[in-house]
Amino acid sequence: MPGLALLLSLALTPVGAQQSSDRVPSPKRPAIGLSVDDDAAAIAARPTFGFWNGAFELTPIVKAGALAPFGMSDVSYPMLLPSPFGLVGLKAKATGPLEVLVVATHGVMDMTTQRLGGPLSSSVASPTVVAKDQDQYNQRLAVTSLHADAGKVFGIGDAWKAAVYAASDAWFARPQHGDAGDSGGMVGRTYSGGVVTSRRSGIHELTLNAQVQGESAAKTMWRNYEYTMIPSGSAGAEYALVDGGKRAAVGAEVVTSPADQAIRPFIKWQDPRLALTVAADLRQTKNSFYPDRKAIGVEAGYELKPGINLQFTGQVGQERYAMAPEPTNVYRALVGVSIDLGHKIEARVARSVAASDGGRRAFDPQRAVALNESVSAAQTAVDFRQAMLNSASFEDFVAKYPAKGTGAILASVSRFTESISKYNYNLEESPETPNVNDAKRFYERVRASFLSGKEDPITVCIGSAQFGALLAQELGKRDGVRIDAAAVSVRVPHGNGSSGHAVSAVKTGEYGIVFVDWGKLTPTYTWDTKEAMRIYQALQGVPAMYHEMSAGPDGKPVGYLFTEEGKLILRQMTAYGELPQGTLERMFRETPSSGPRAAERYRELVRGR
Secondary structure: OHHHHHHHHHHHOOOOOOOOOOOOOOOOOOOEEEEEOOOEEEEEEOOOEEEOOOOEEEEEEEEEEEEOOOOOOOOOOOOEOOEEEEEEEEEEEEOOOOEEEEEEEEEEEEEEEEOOOOHHHHHOOOOOOOOOOOOEEEEEEEEEEEEEEEEEEEEEOOOEEEEEEEEEEEEEEEEEOHHHOEOOOEEEEEEEEEEEEEEEEOOEEEEEEEEEEEEEEEOOOOOOOOEEEEEEEEEEEEEEEEEOOEEEEEEEEEEEOOOEEEEEEEEEEEOOOEEEEEEEEEEEEOOOOOOEEEEEEEEEEEEEEOOEEEEEEEEEEEEEOOOOOOOEEEEEEEEEEEEEEEOOEEEEEEEEEEEEHHHOOOOOHHHHHHHHHHHOOHHHHHHHHHHHHHOOOHHHHHHHOOOOOHHHHHHHHHHHHHHHHHHOEOOOOOOOOOOOOOHHHHHHHHHHHHHHOOOOOOEOHHHHHHHHHHHHHHHHHHHOOOOEEEEEEEEEEEOOEEEEEEEEEEEEOOOEEEEEEOOEEEEOOOOOHHHHHHHHHHHHOOOOOEEEEEEOOOOEEEEEEEOHHHHHHHHHHOHHHHOOOOHHHHHHOOOOOHHHHHHHHHHHHHHOO
């Protein structure tokens, strides 16, 4: 580090120059902005009104345009077509003893989506979908969001400056059926808190930060209406040399969550005309449905002429999923130009390209139909009934189920979930009538219903999905067959909108990830979780904003897997779009969240930028 500091110091300090306390300014958002890129074509107005000598600012927000104006051509199995949207919002910022920021937005979009077509594809779509021959869907989606943070910036001695802060956000996306109202909303809530400290001595600057965050999730994938928090944390350090409007920095960020952990080293350079960041994302999974990842990203901005700026963001990397025979290669690049039209008006145009080996057209409807026919054969029905007759307990069934191998395991899960849909669906599920969440009791009551033919409402799709995942894992252990399984949340068409649903995701060596949905099997022939989920959703014709993943027999959530459509909606139609965005988040296209954006805001405040 001392040698690097000396090298950067020589590069930054002209011969004979005086040490300067100049800092590189942060760009200001224009009052009126016009942008066209793969995410959206939109025009936005954000005039700011100051009060009490700038101690309080109020910014009304009006924005309109179309999401995915070119369609989602940069992803496999694209679903989202150009969809008009509009939103209004209000941002209030106060400075003084406390730094406070509140942003509230409400928007509506007419989401148009397309389905992976063909009669064979229809035959393996979710059994919950009624109009299997419908190729397009149009749903009105209302999105409401709120962000709030508050913090204290203070000095420590002569050299150190620090801040402590807390932040929270909430968003709610609700598909609407005209006058029919809600058909299952999608909700997000996070809470975070952190500390930032920075020391400036001459041209030397050291910044340290740490943050904890909790994200609301289902307490268990056996039941609805019970919630917990998924914890995560991050910490970072950055050393910079700042002089004469130039800034060179090196640093690293570490992040950890129940799903994975990562370290992201980076280097940065900034002067009056050029801003450049190069970073790596080295990620290690803690769960078989999340990948190990190695990627490198670059972000650059260059002022070609006064008021004309060129922009580039790109990444290339490799992801390796459990049981996959080879890694997935991923790359993405975005090139754009922004023009300052004066009077606080800016226009921006950008296009991106992206590709992934995981995006190969892995799904084969003919093979999917053949697998469903094999597991529904008469012999599997005989084997299943005999095992149920001879097995009073869940442990007995796992031990006595006669057939072996991956196909037989899938047949067993298929038969169980099909029986649950006939006899055990709990239409009155509520906090007062909760689902059964113990696997042993669950099995006993499902068995009794199956053998008697009598209804016994004990669960909904989420519990069936969790039991199916547990059964697949236990049968795999018995047979020595590598099986990984989880309950996952999905979306399915519902009227003119969509509704929440859950299925078992069973990862196999022969068929990749196989979804078991009320007895129906959807083999994807890919081990890439993101691609498998896209195949499932493309067969339904509606995208999900996120997928919630369970881990273990207790059904505890391991985390969320946000889709590209979900990230797009959050970036464009919630308060996240009005908050500072960190370079690493932008570069690696992470899911927007108020925690990292609050951390970015207080880093800037502590550095006095």
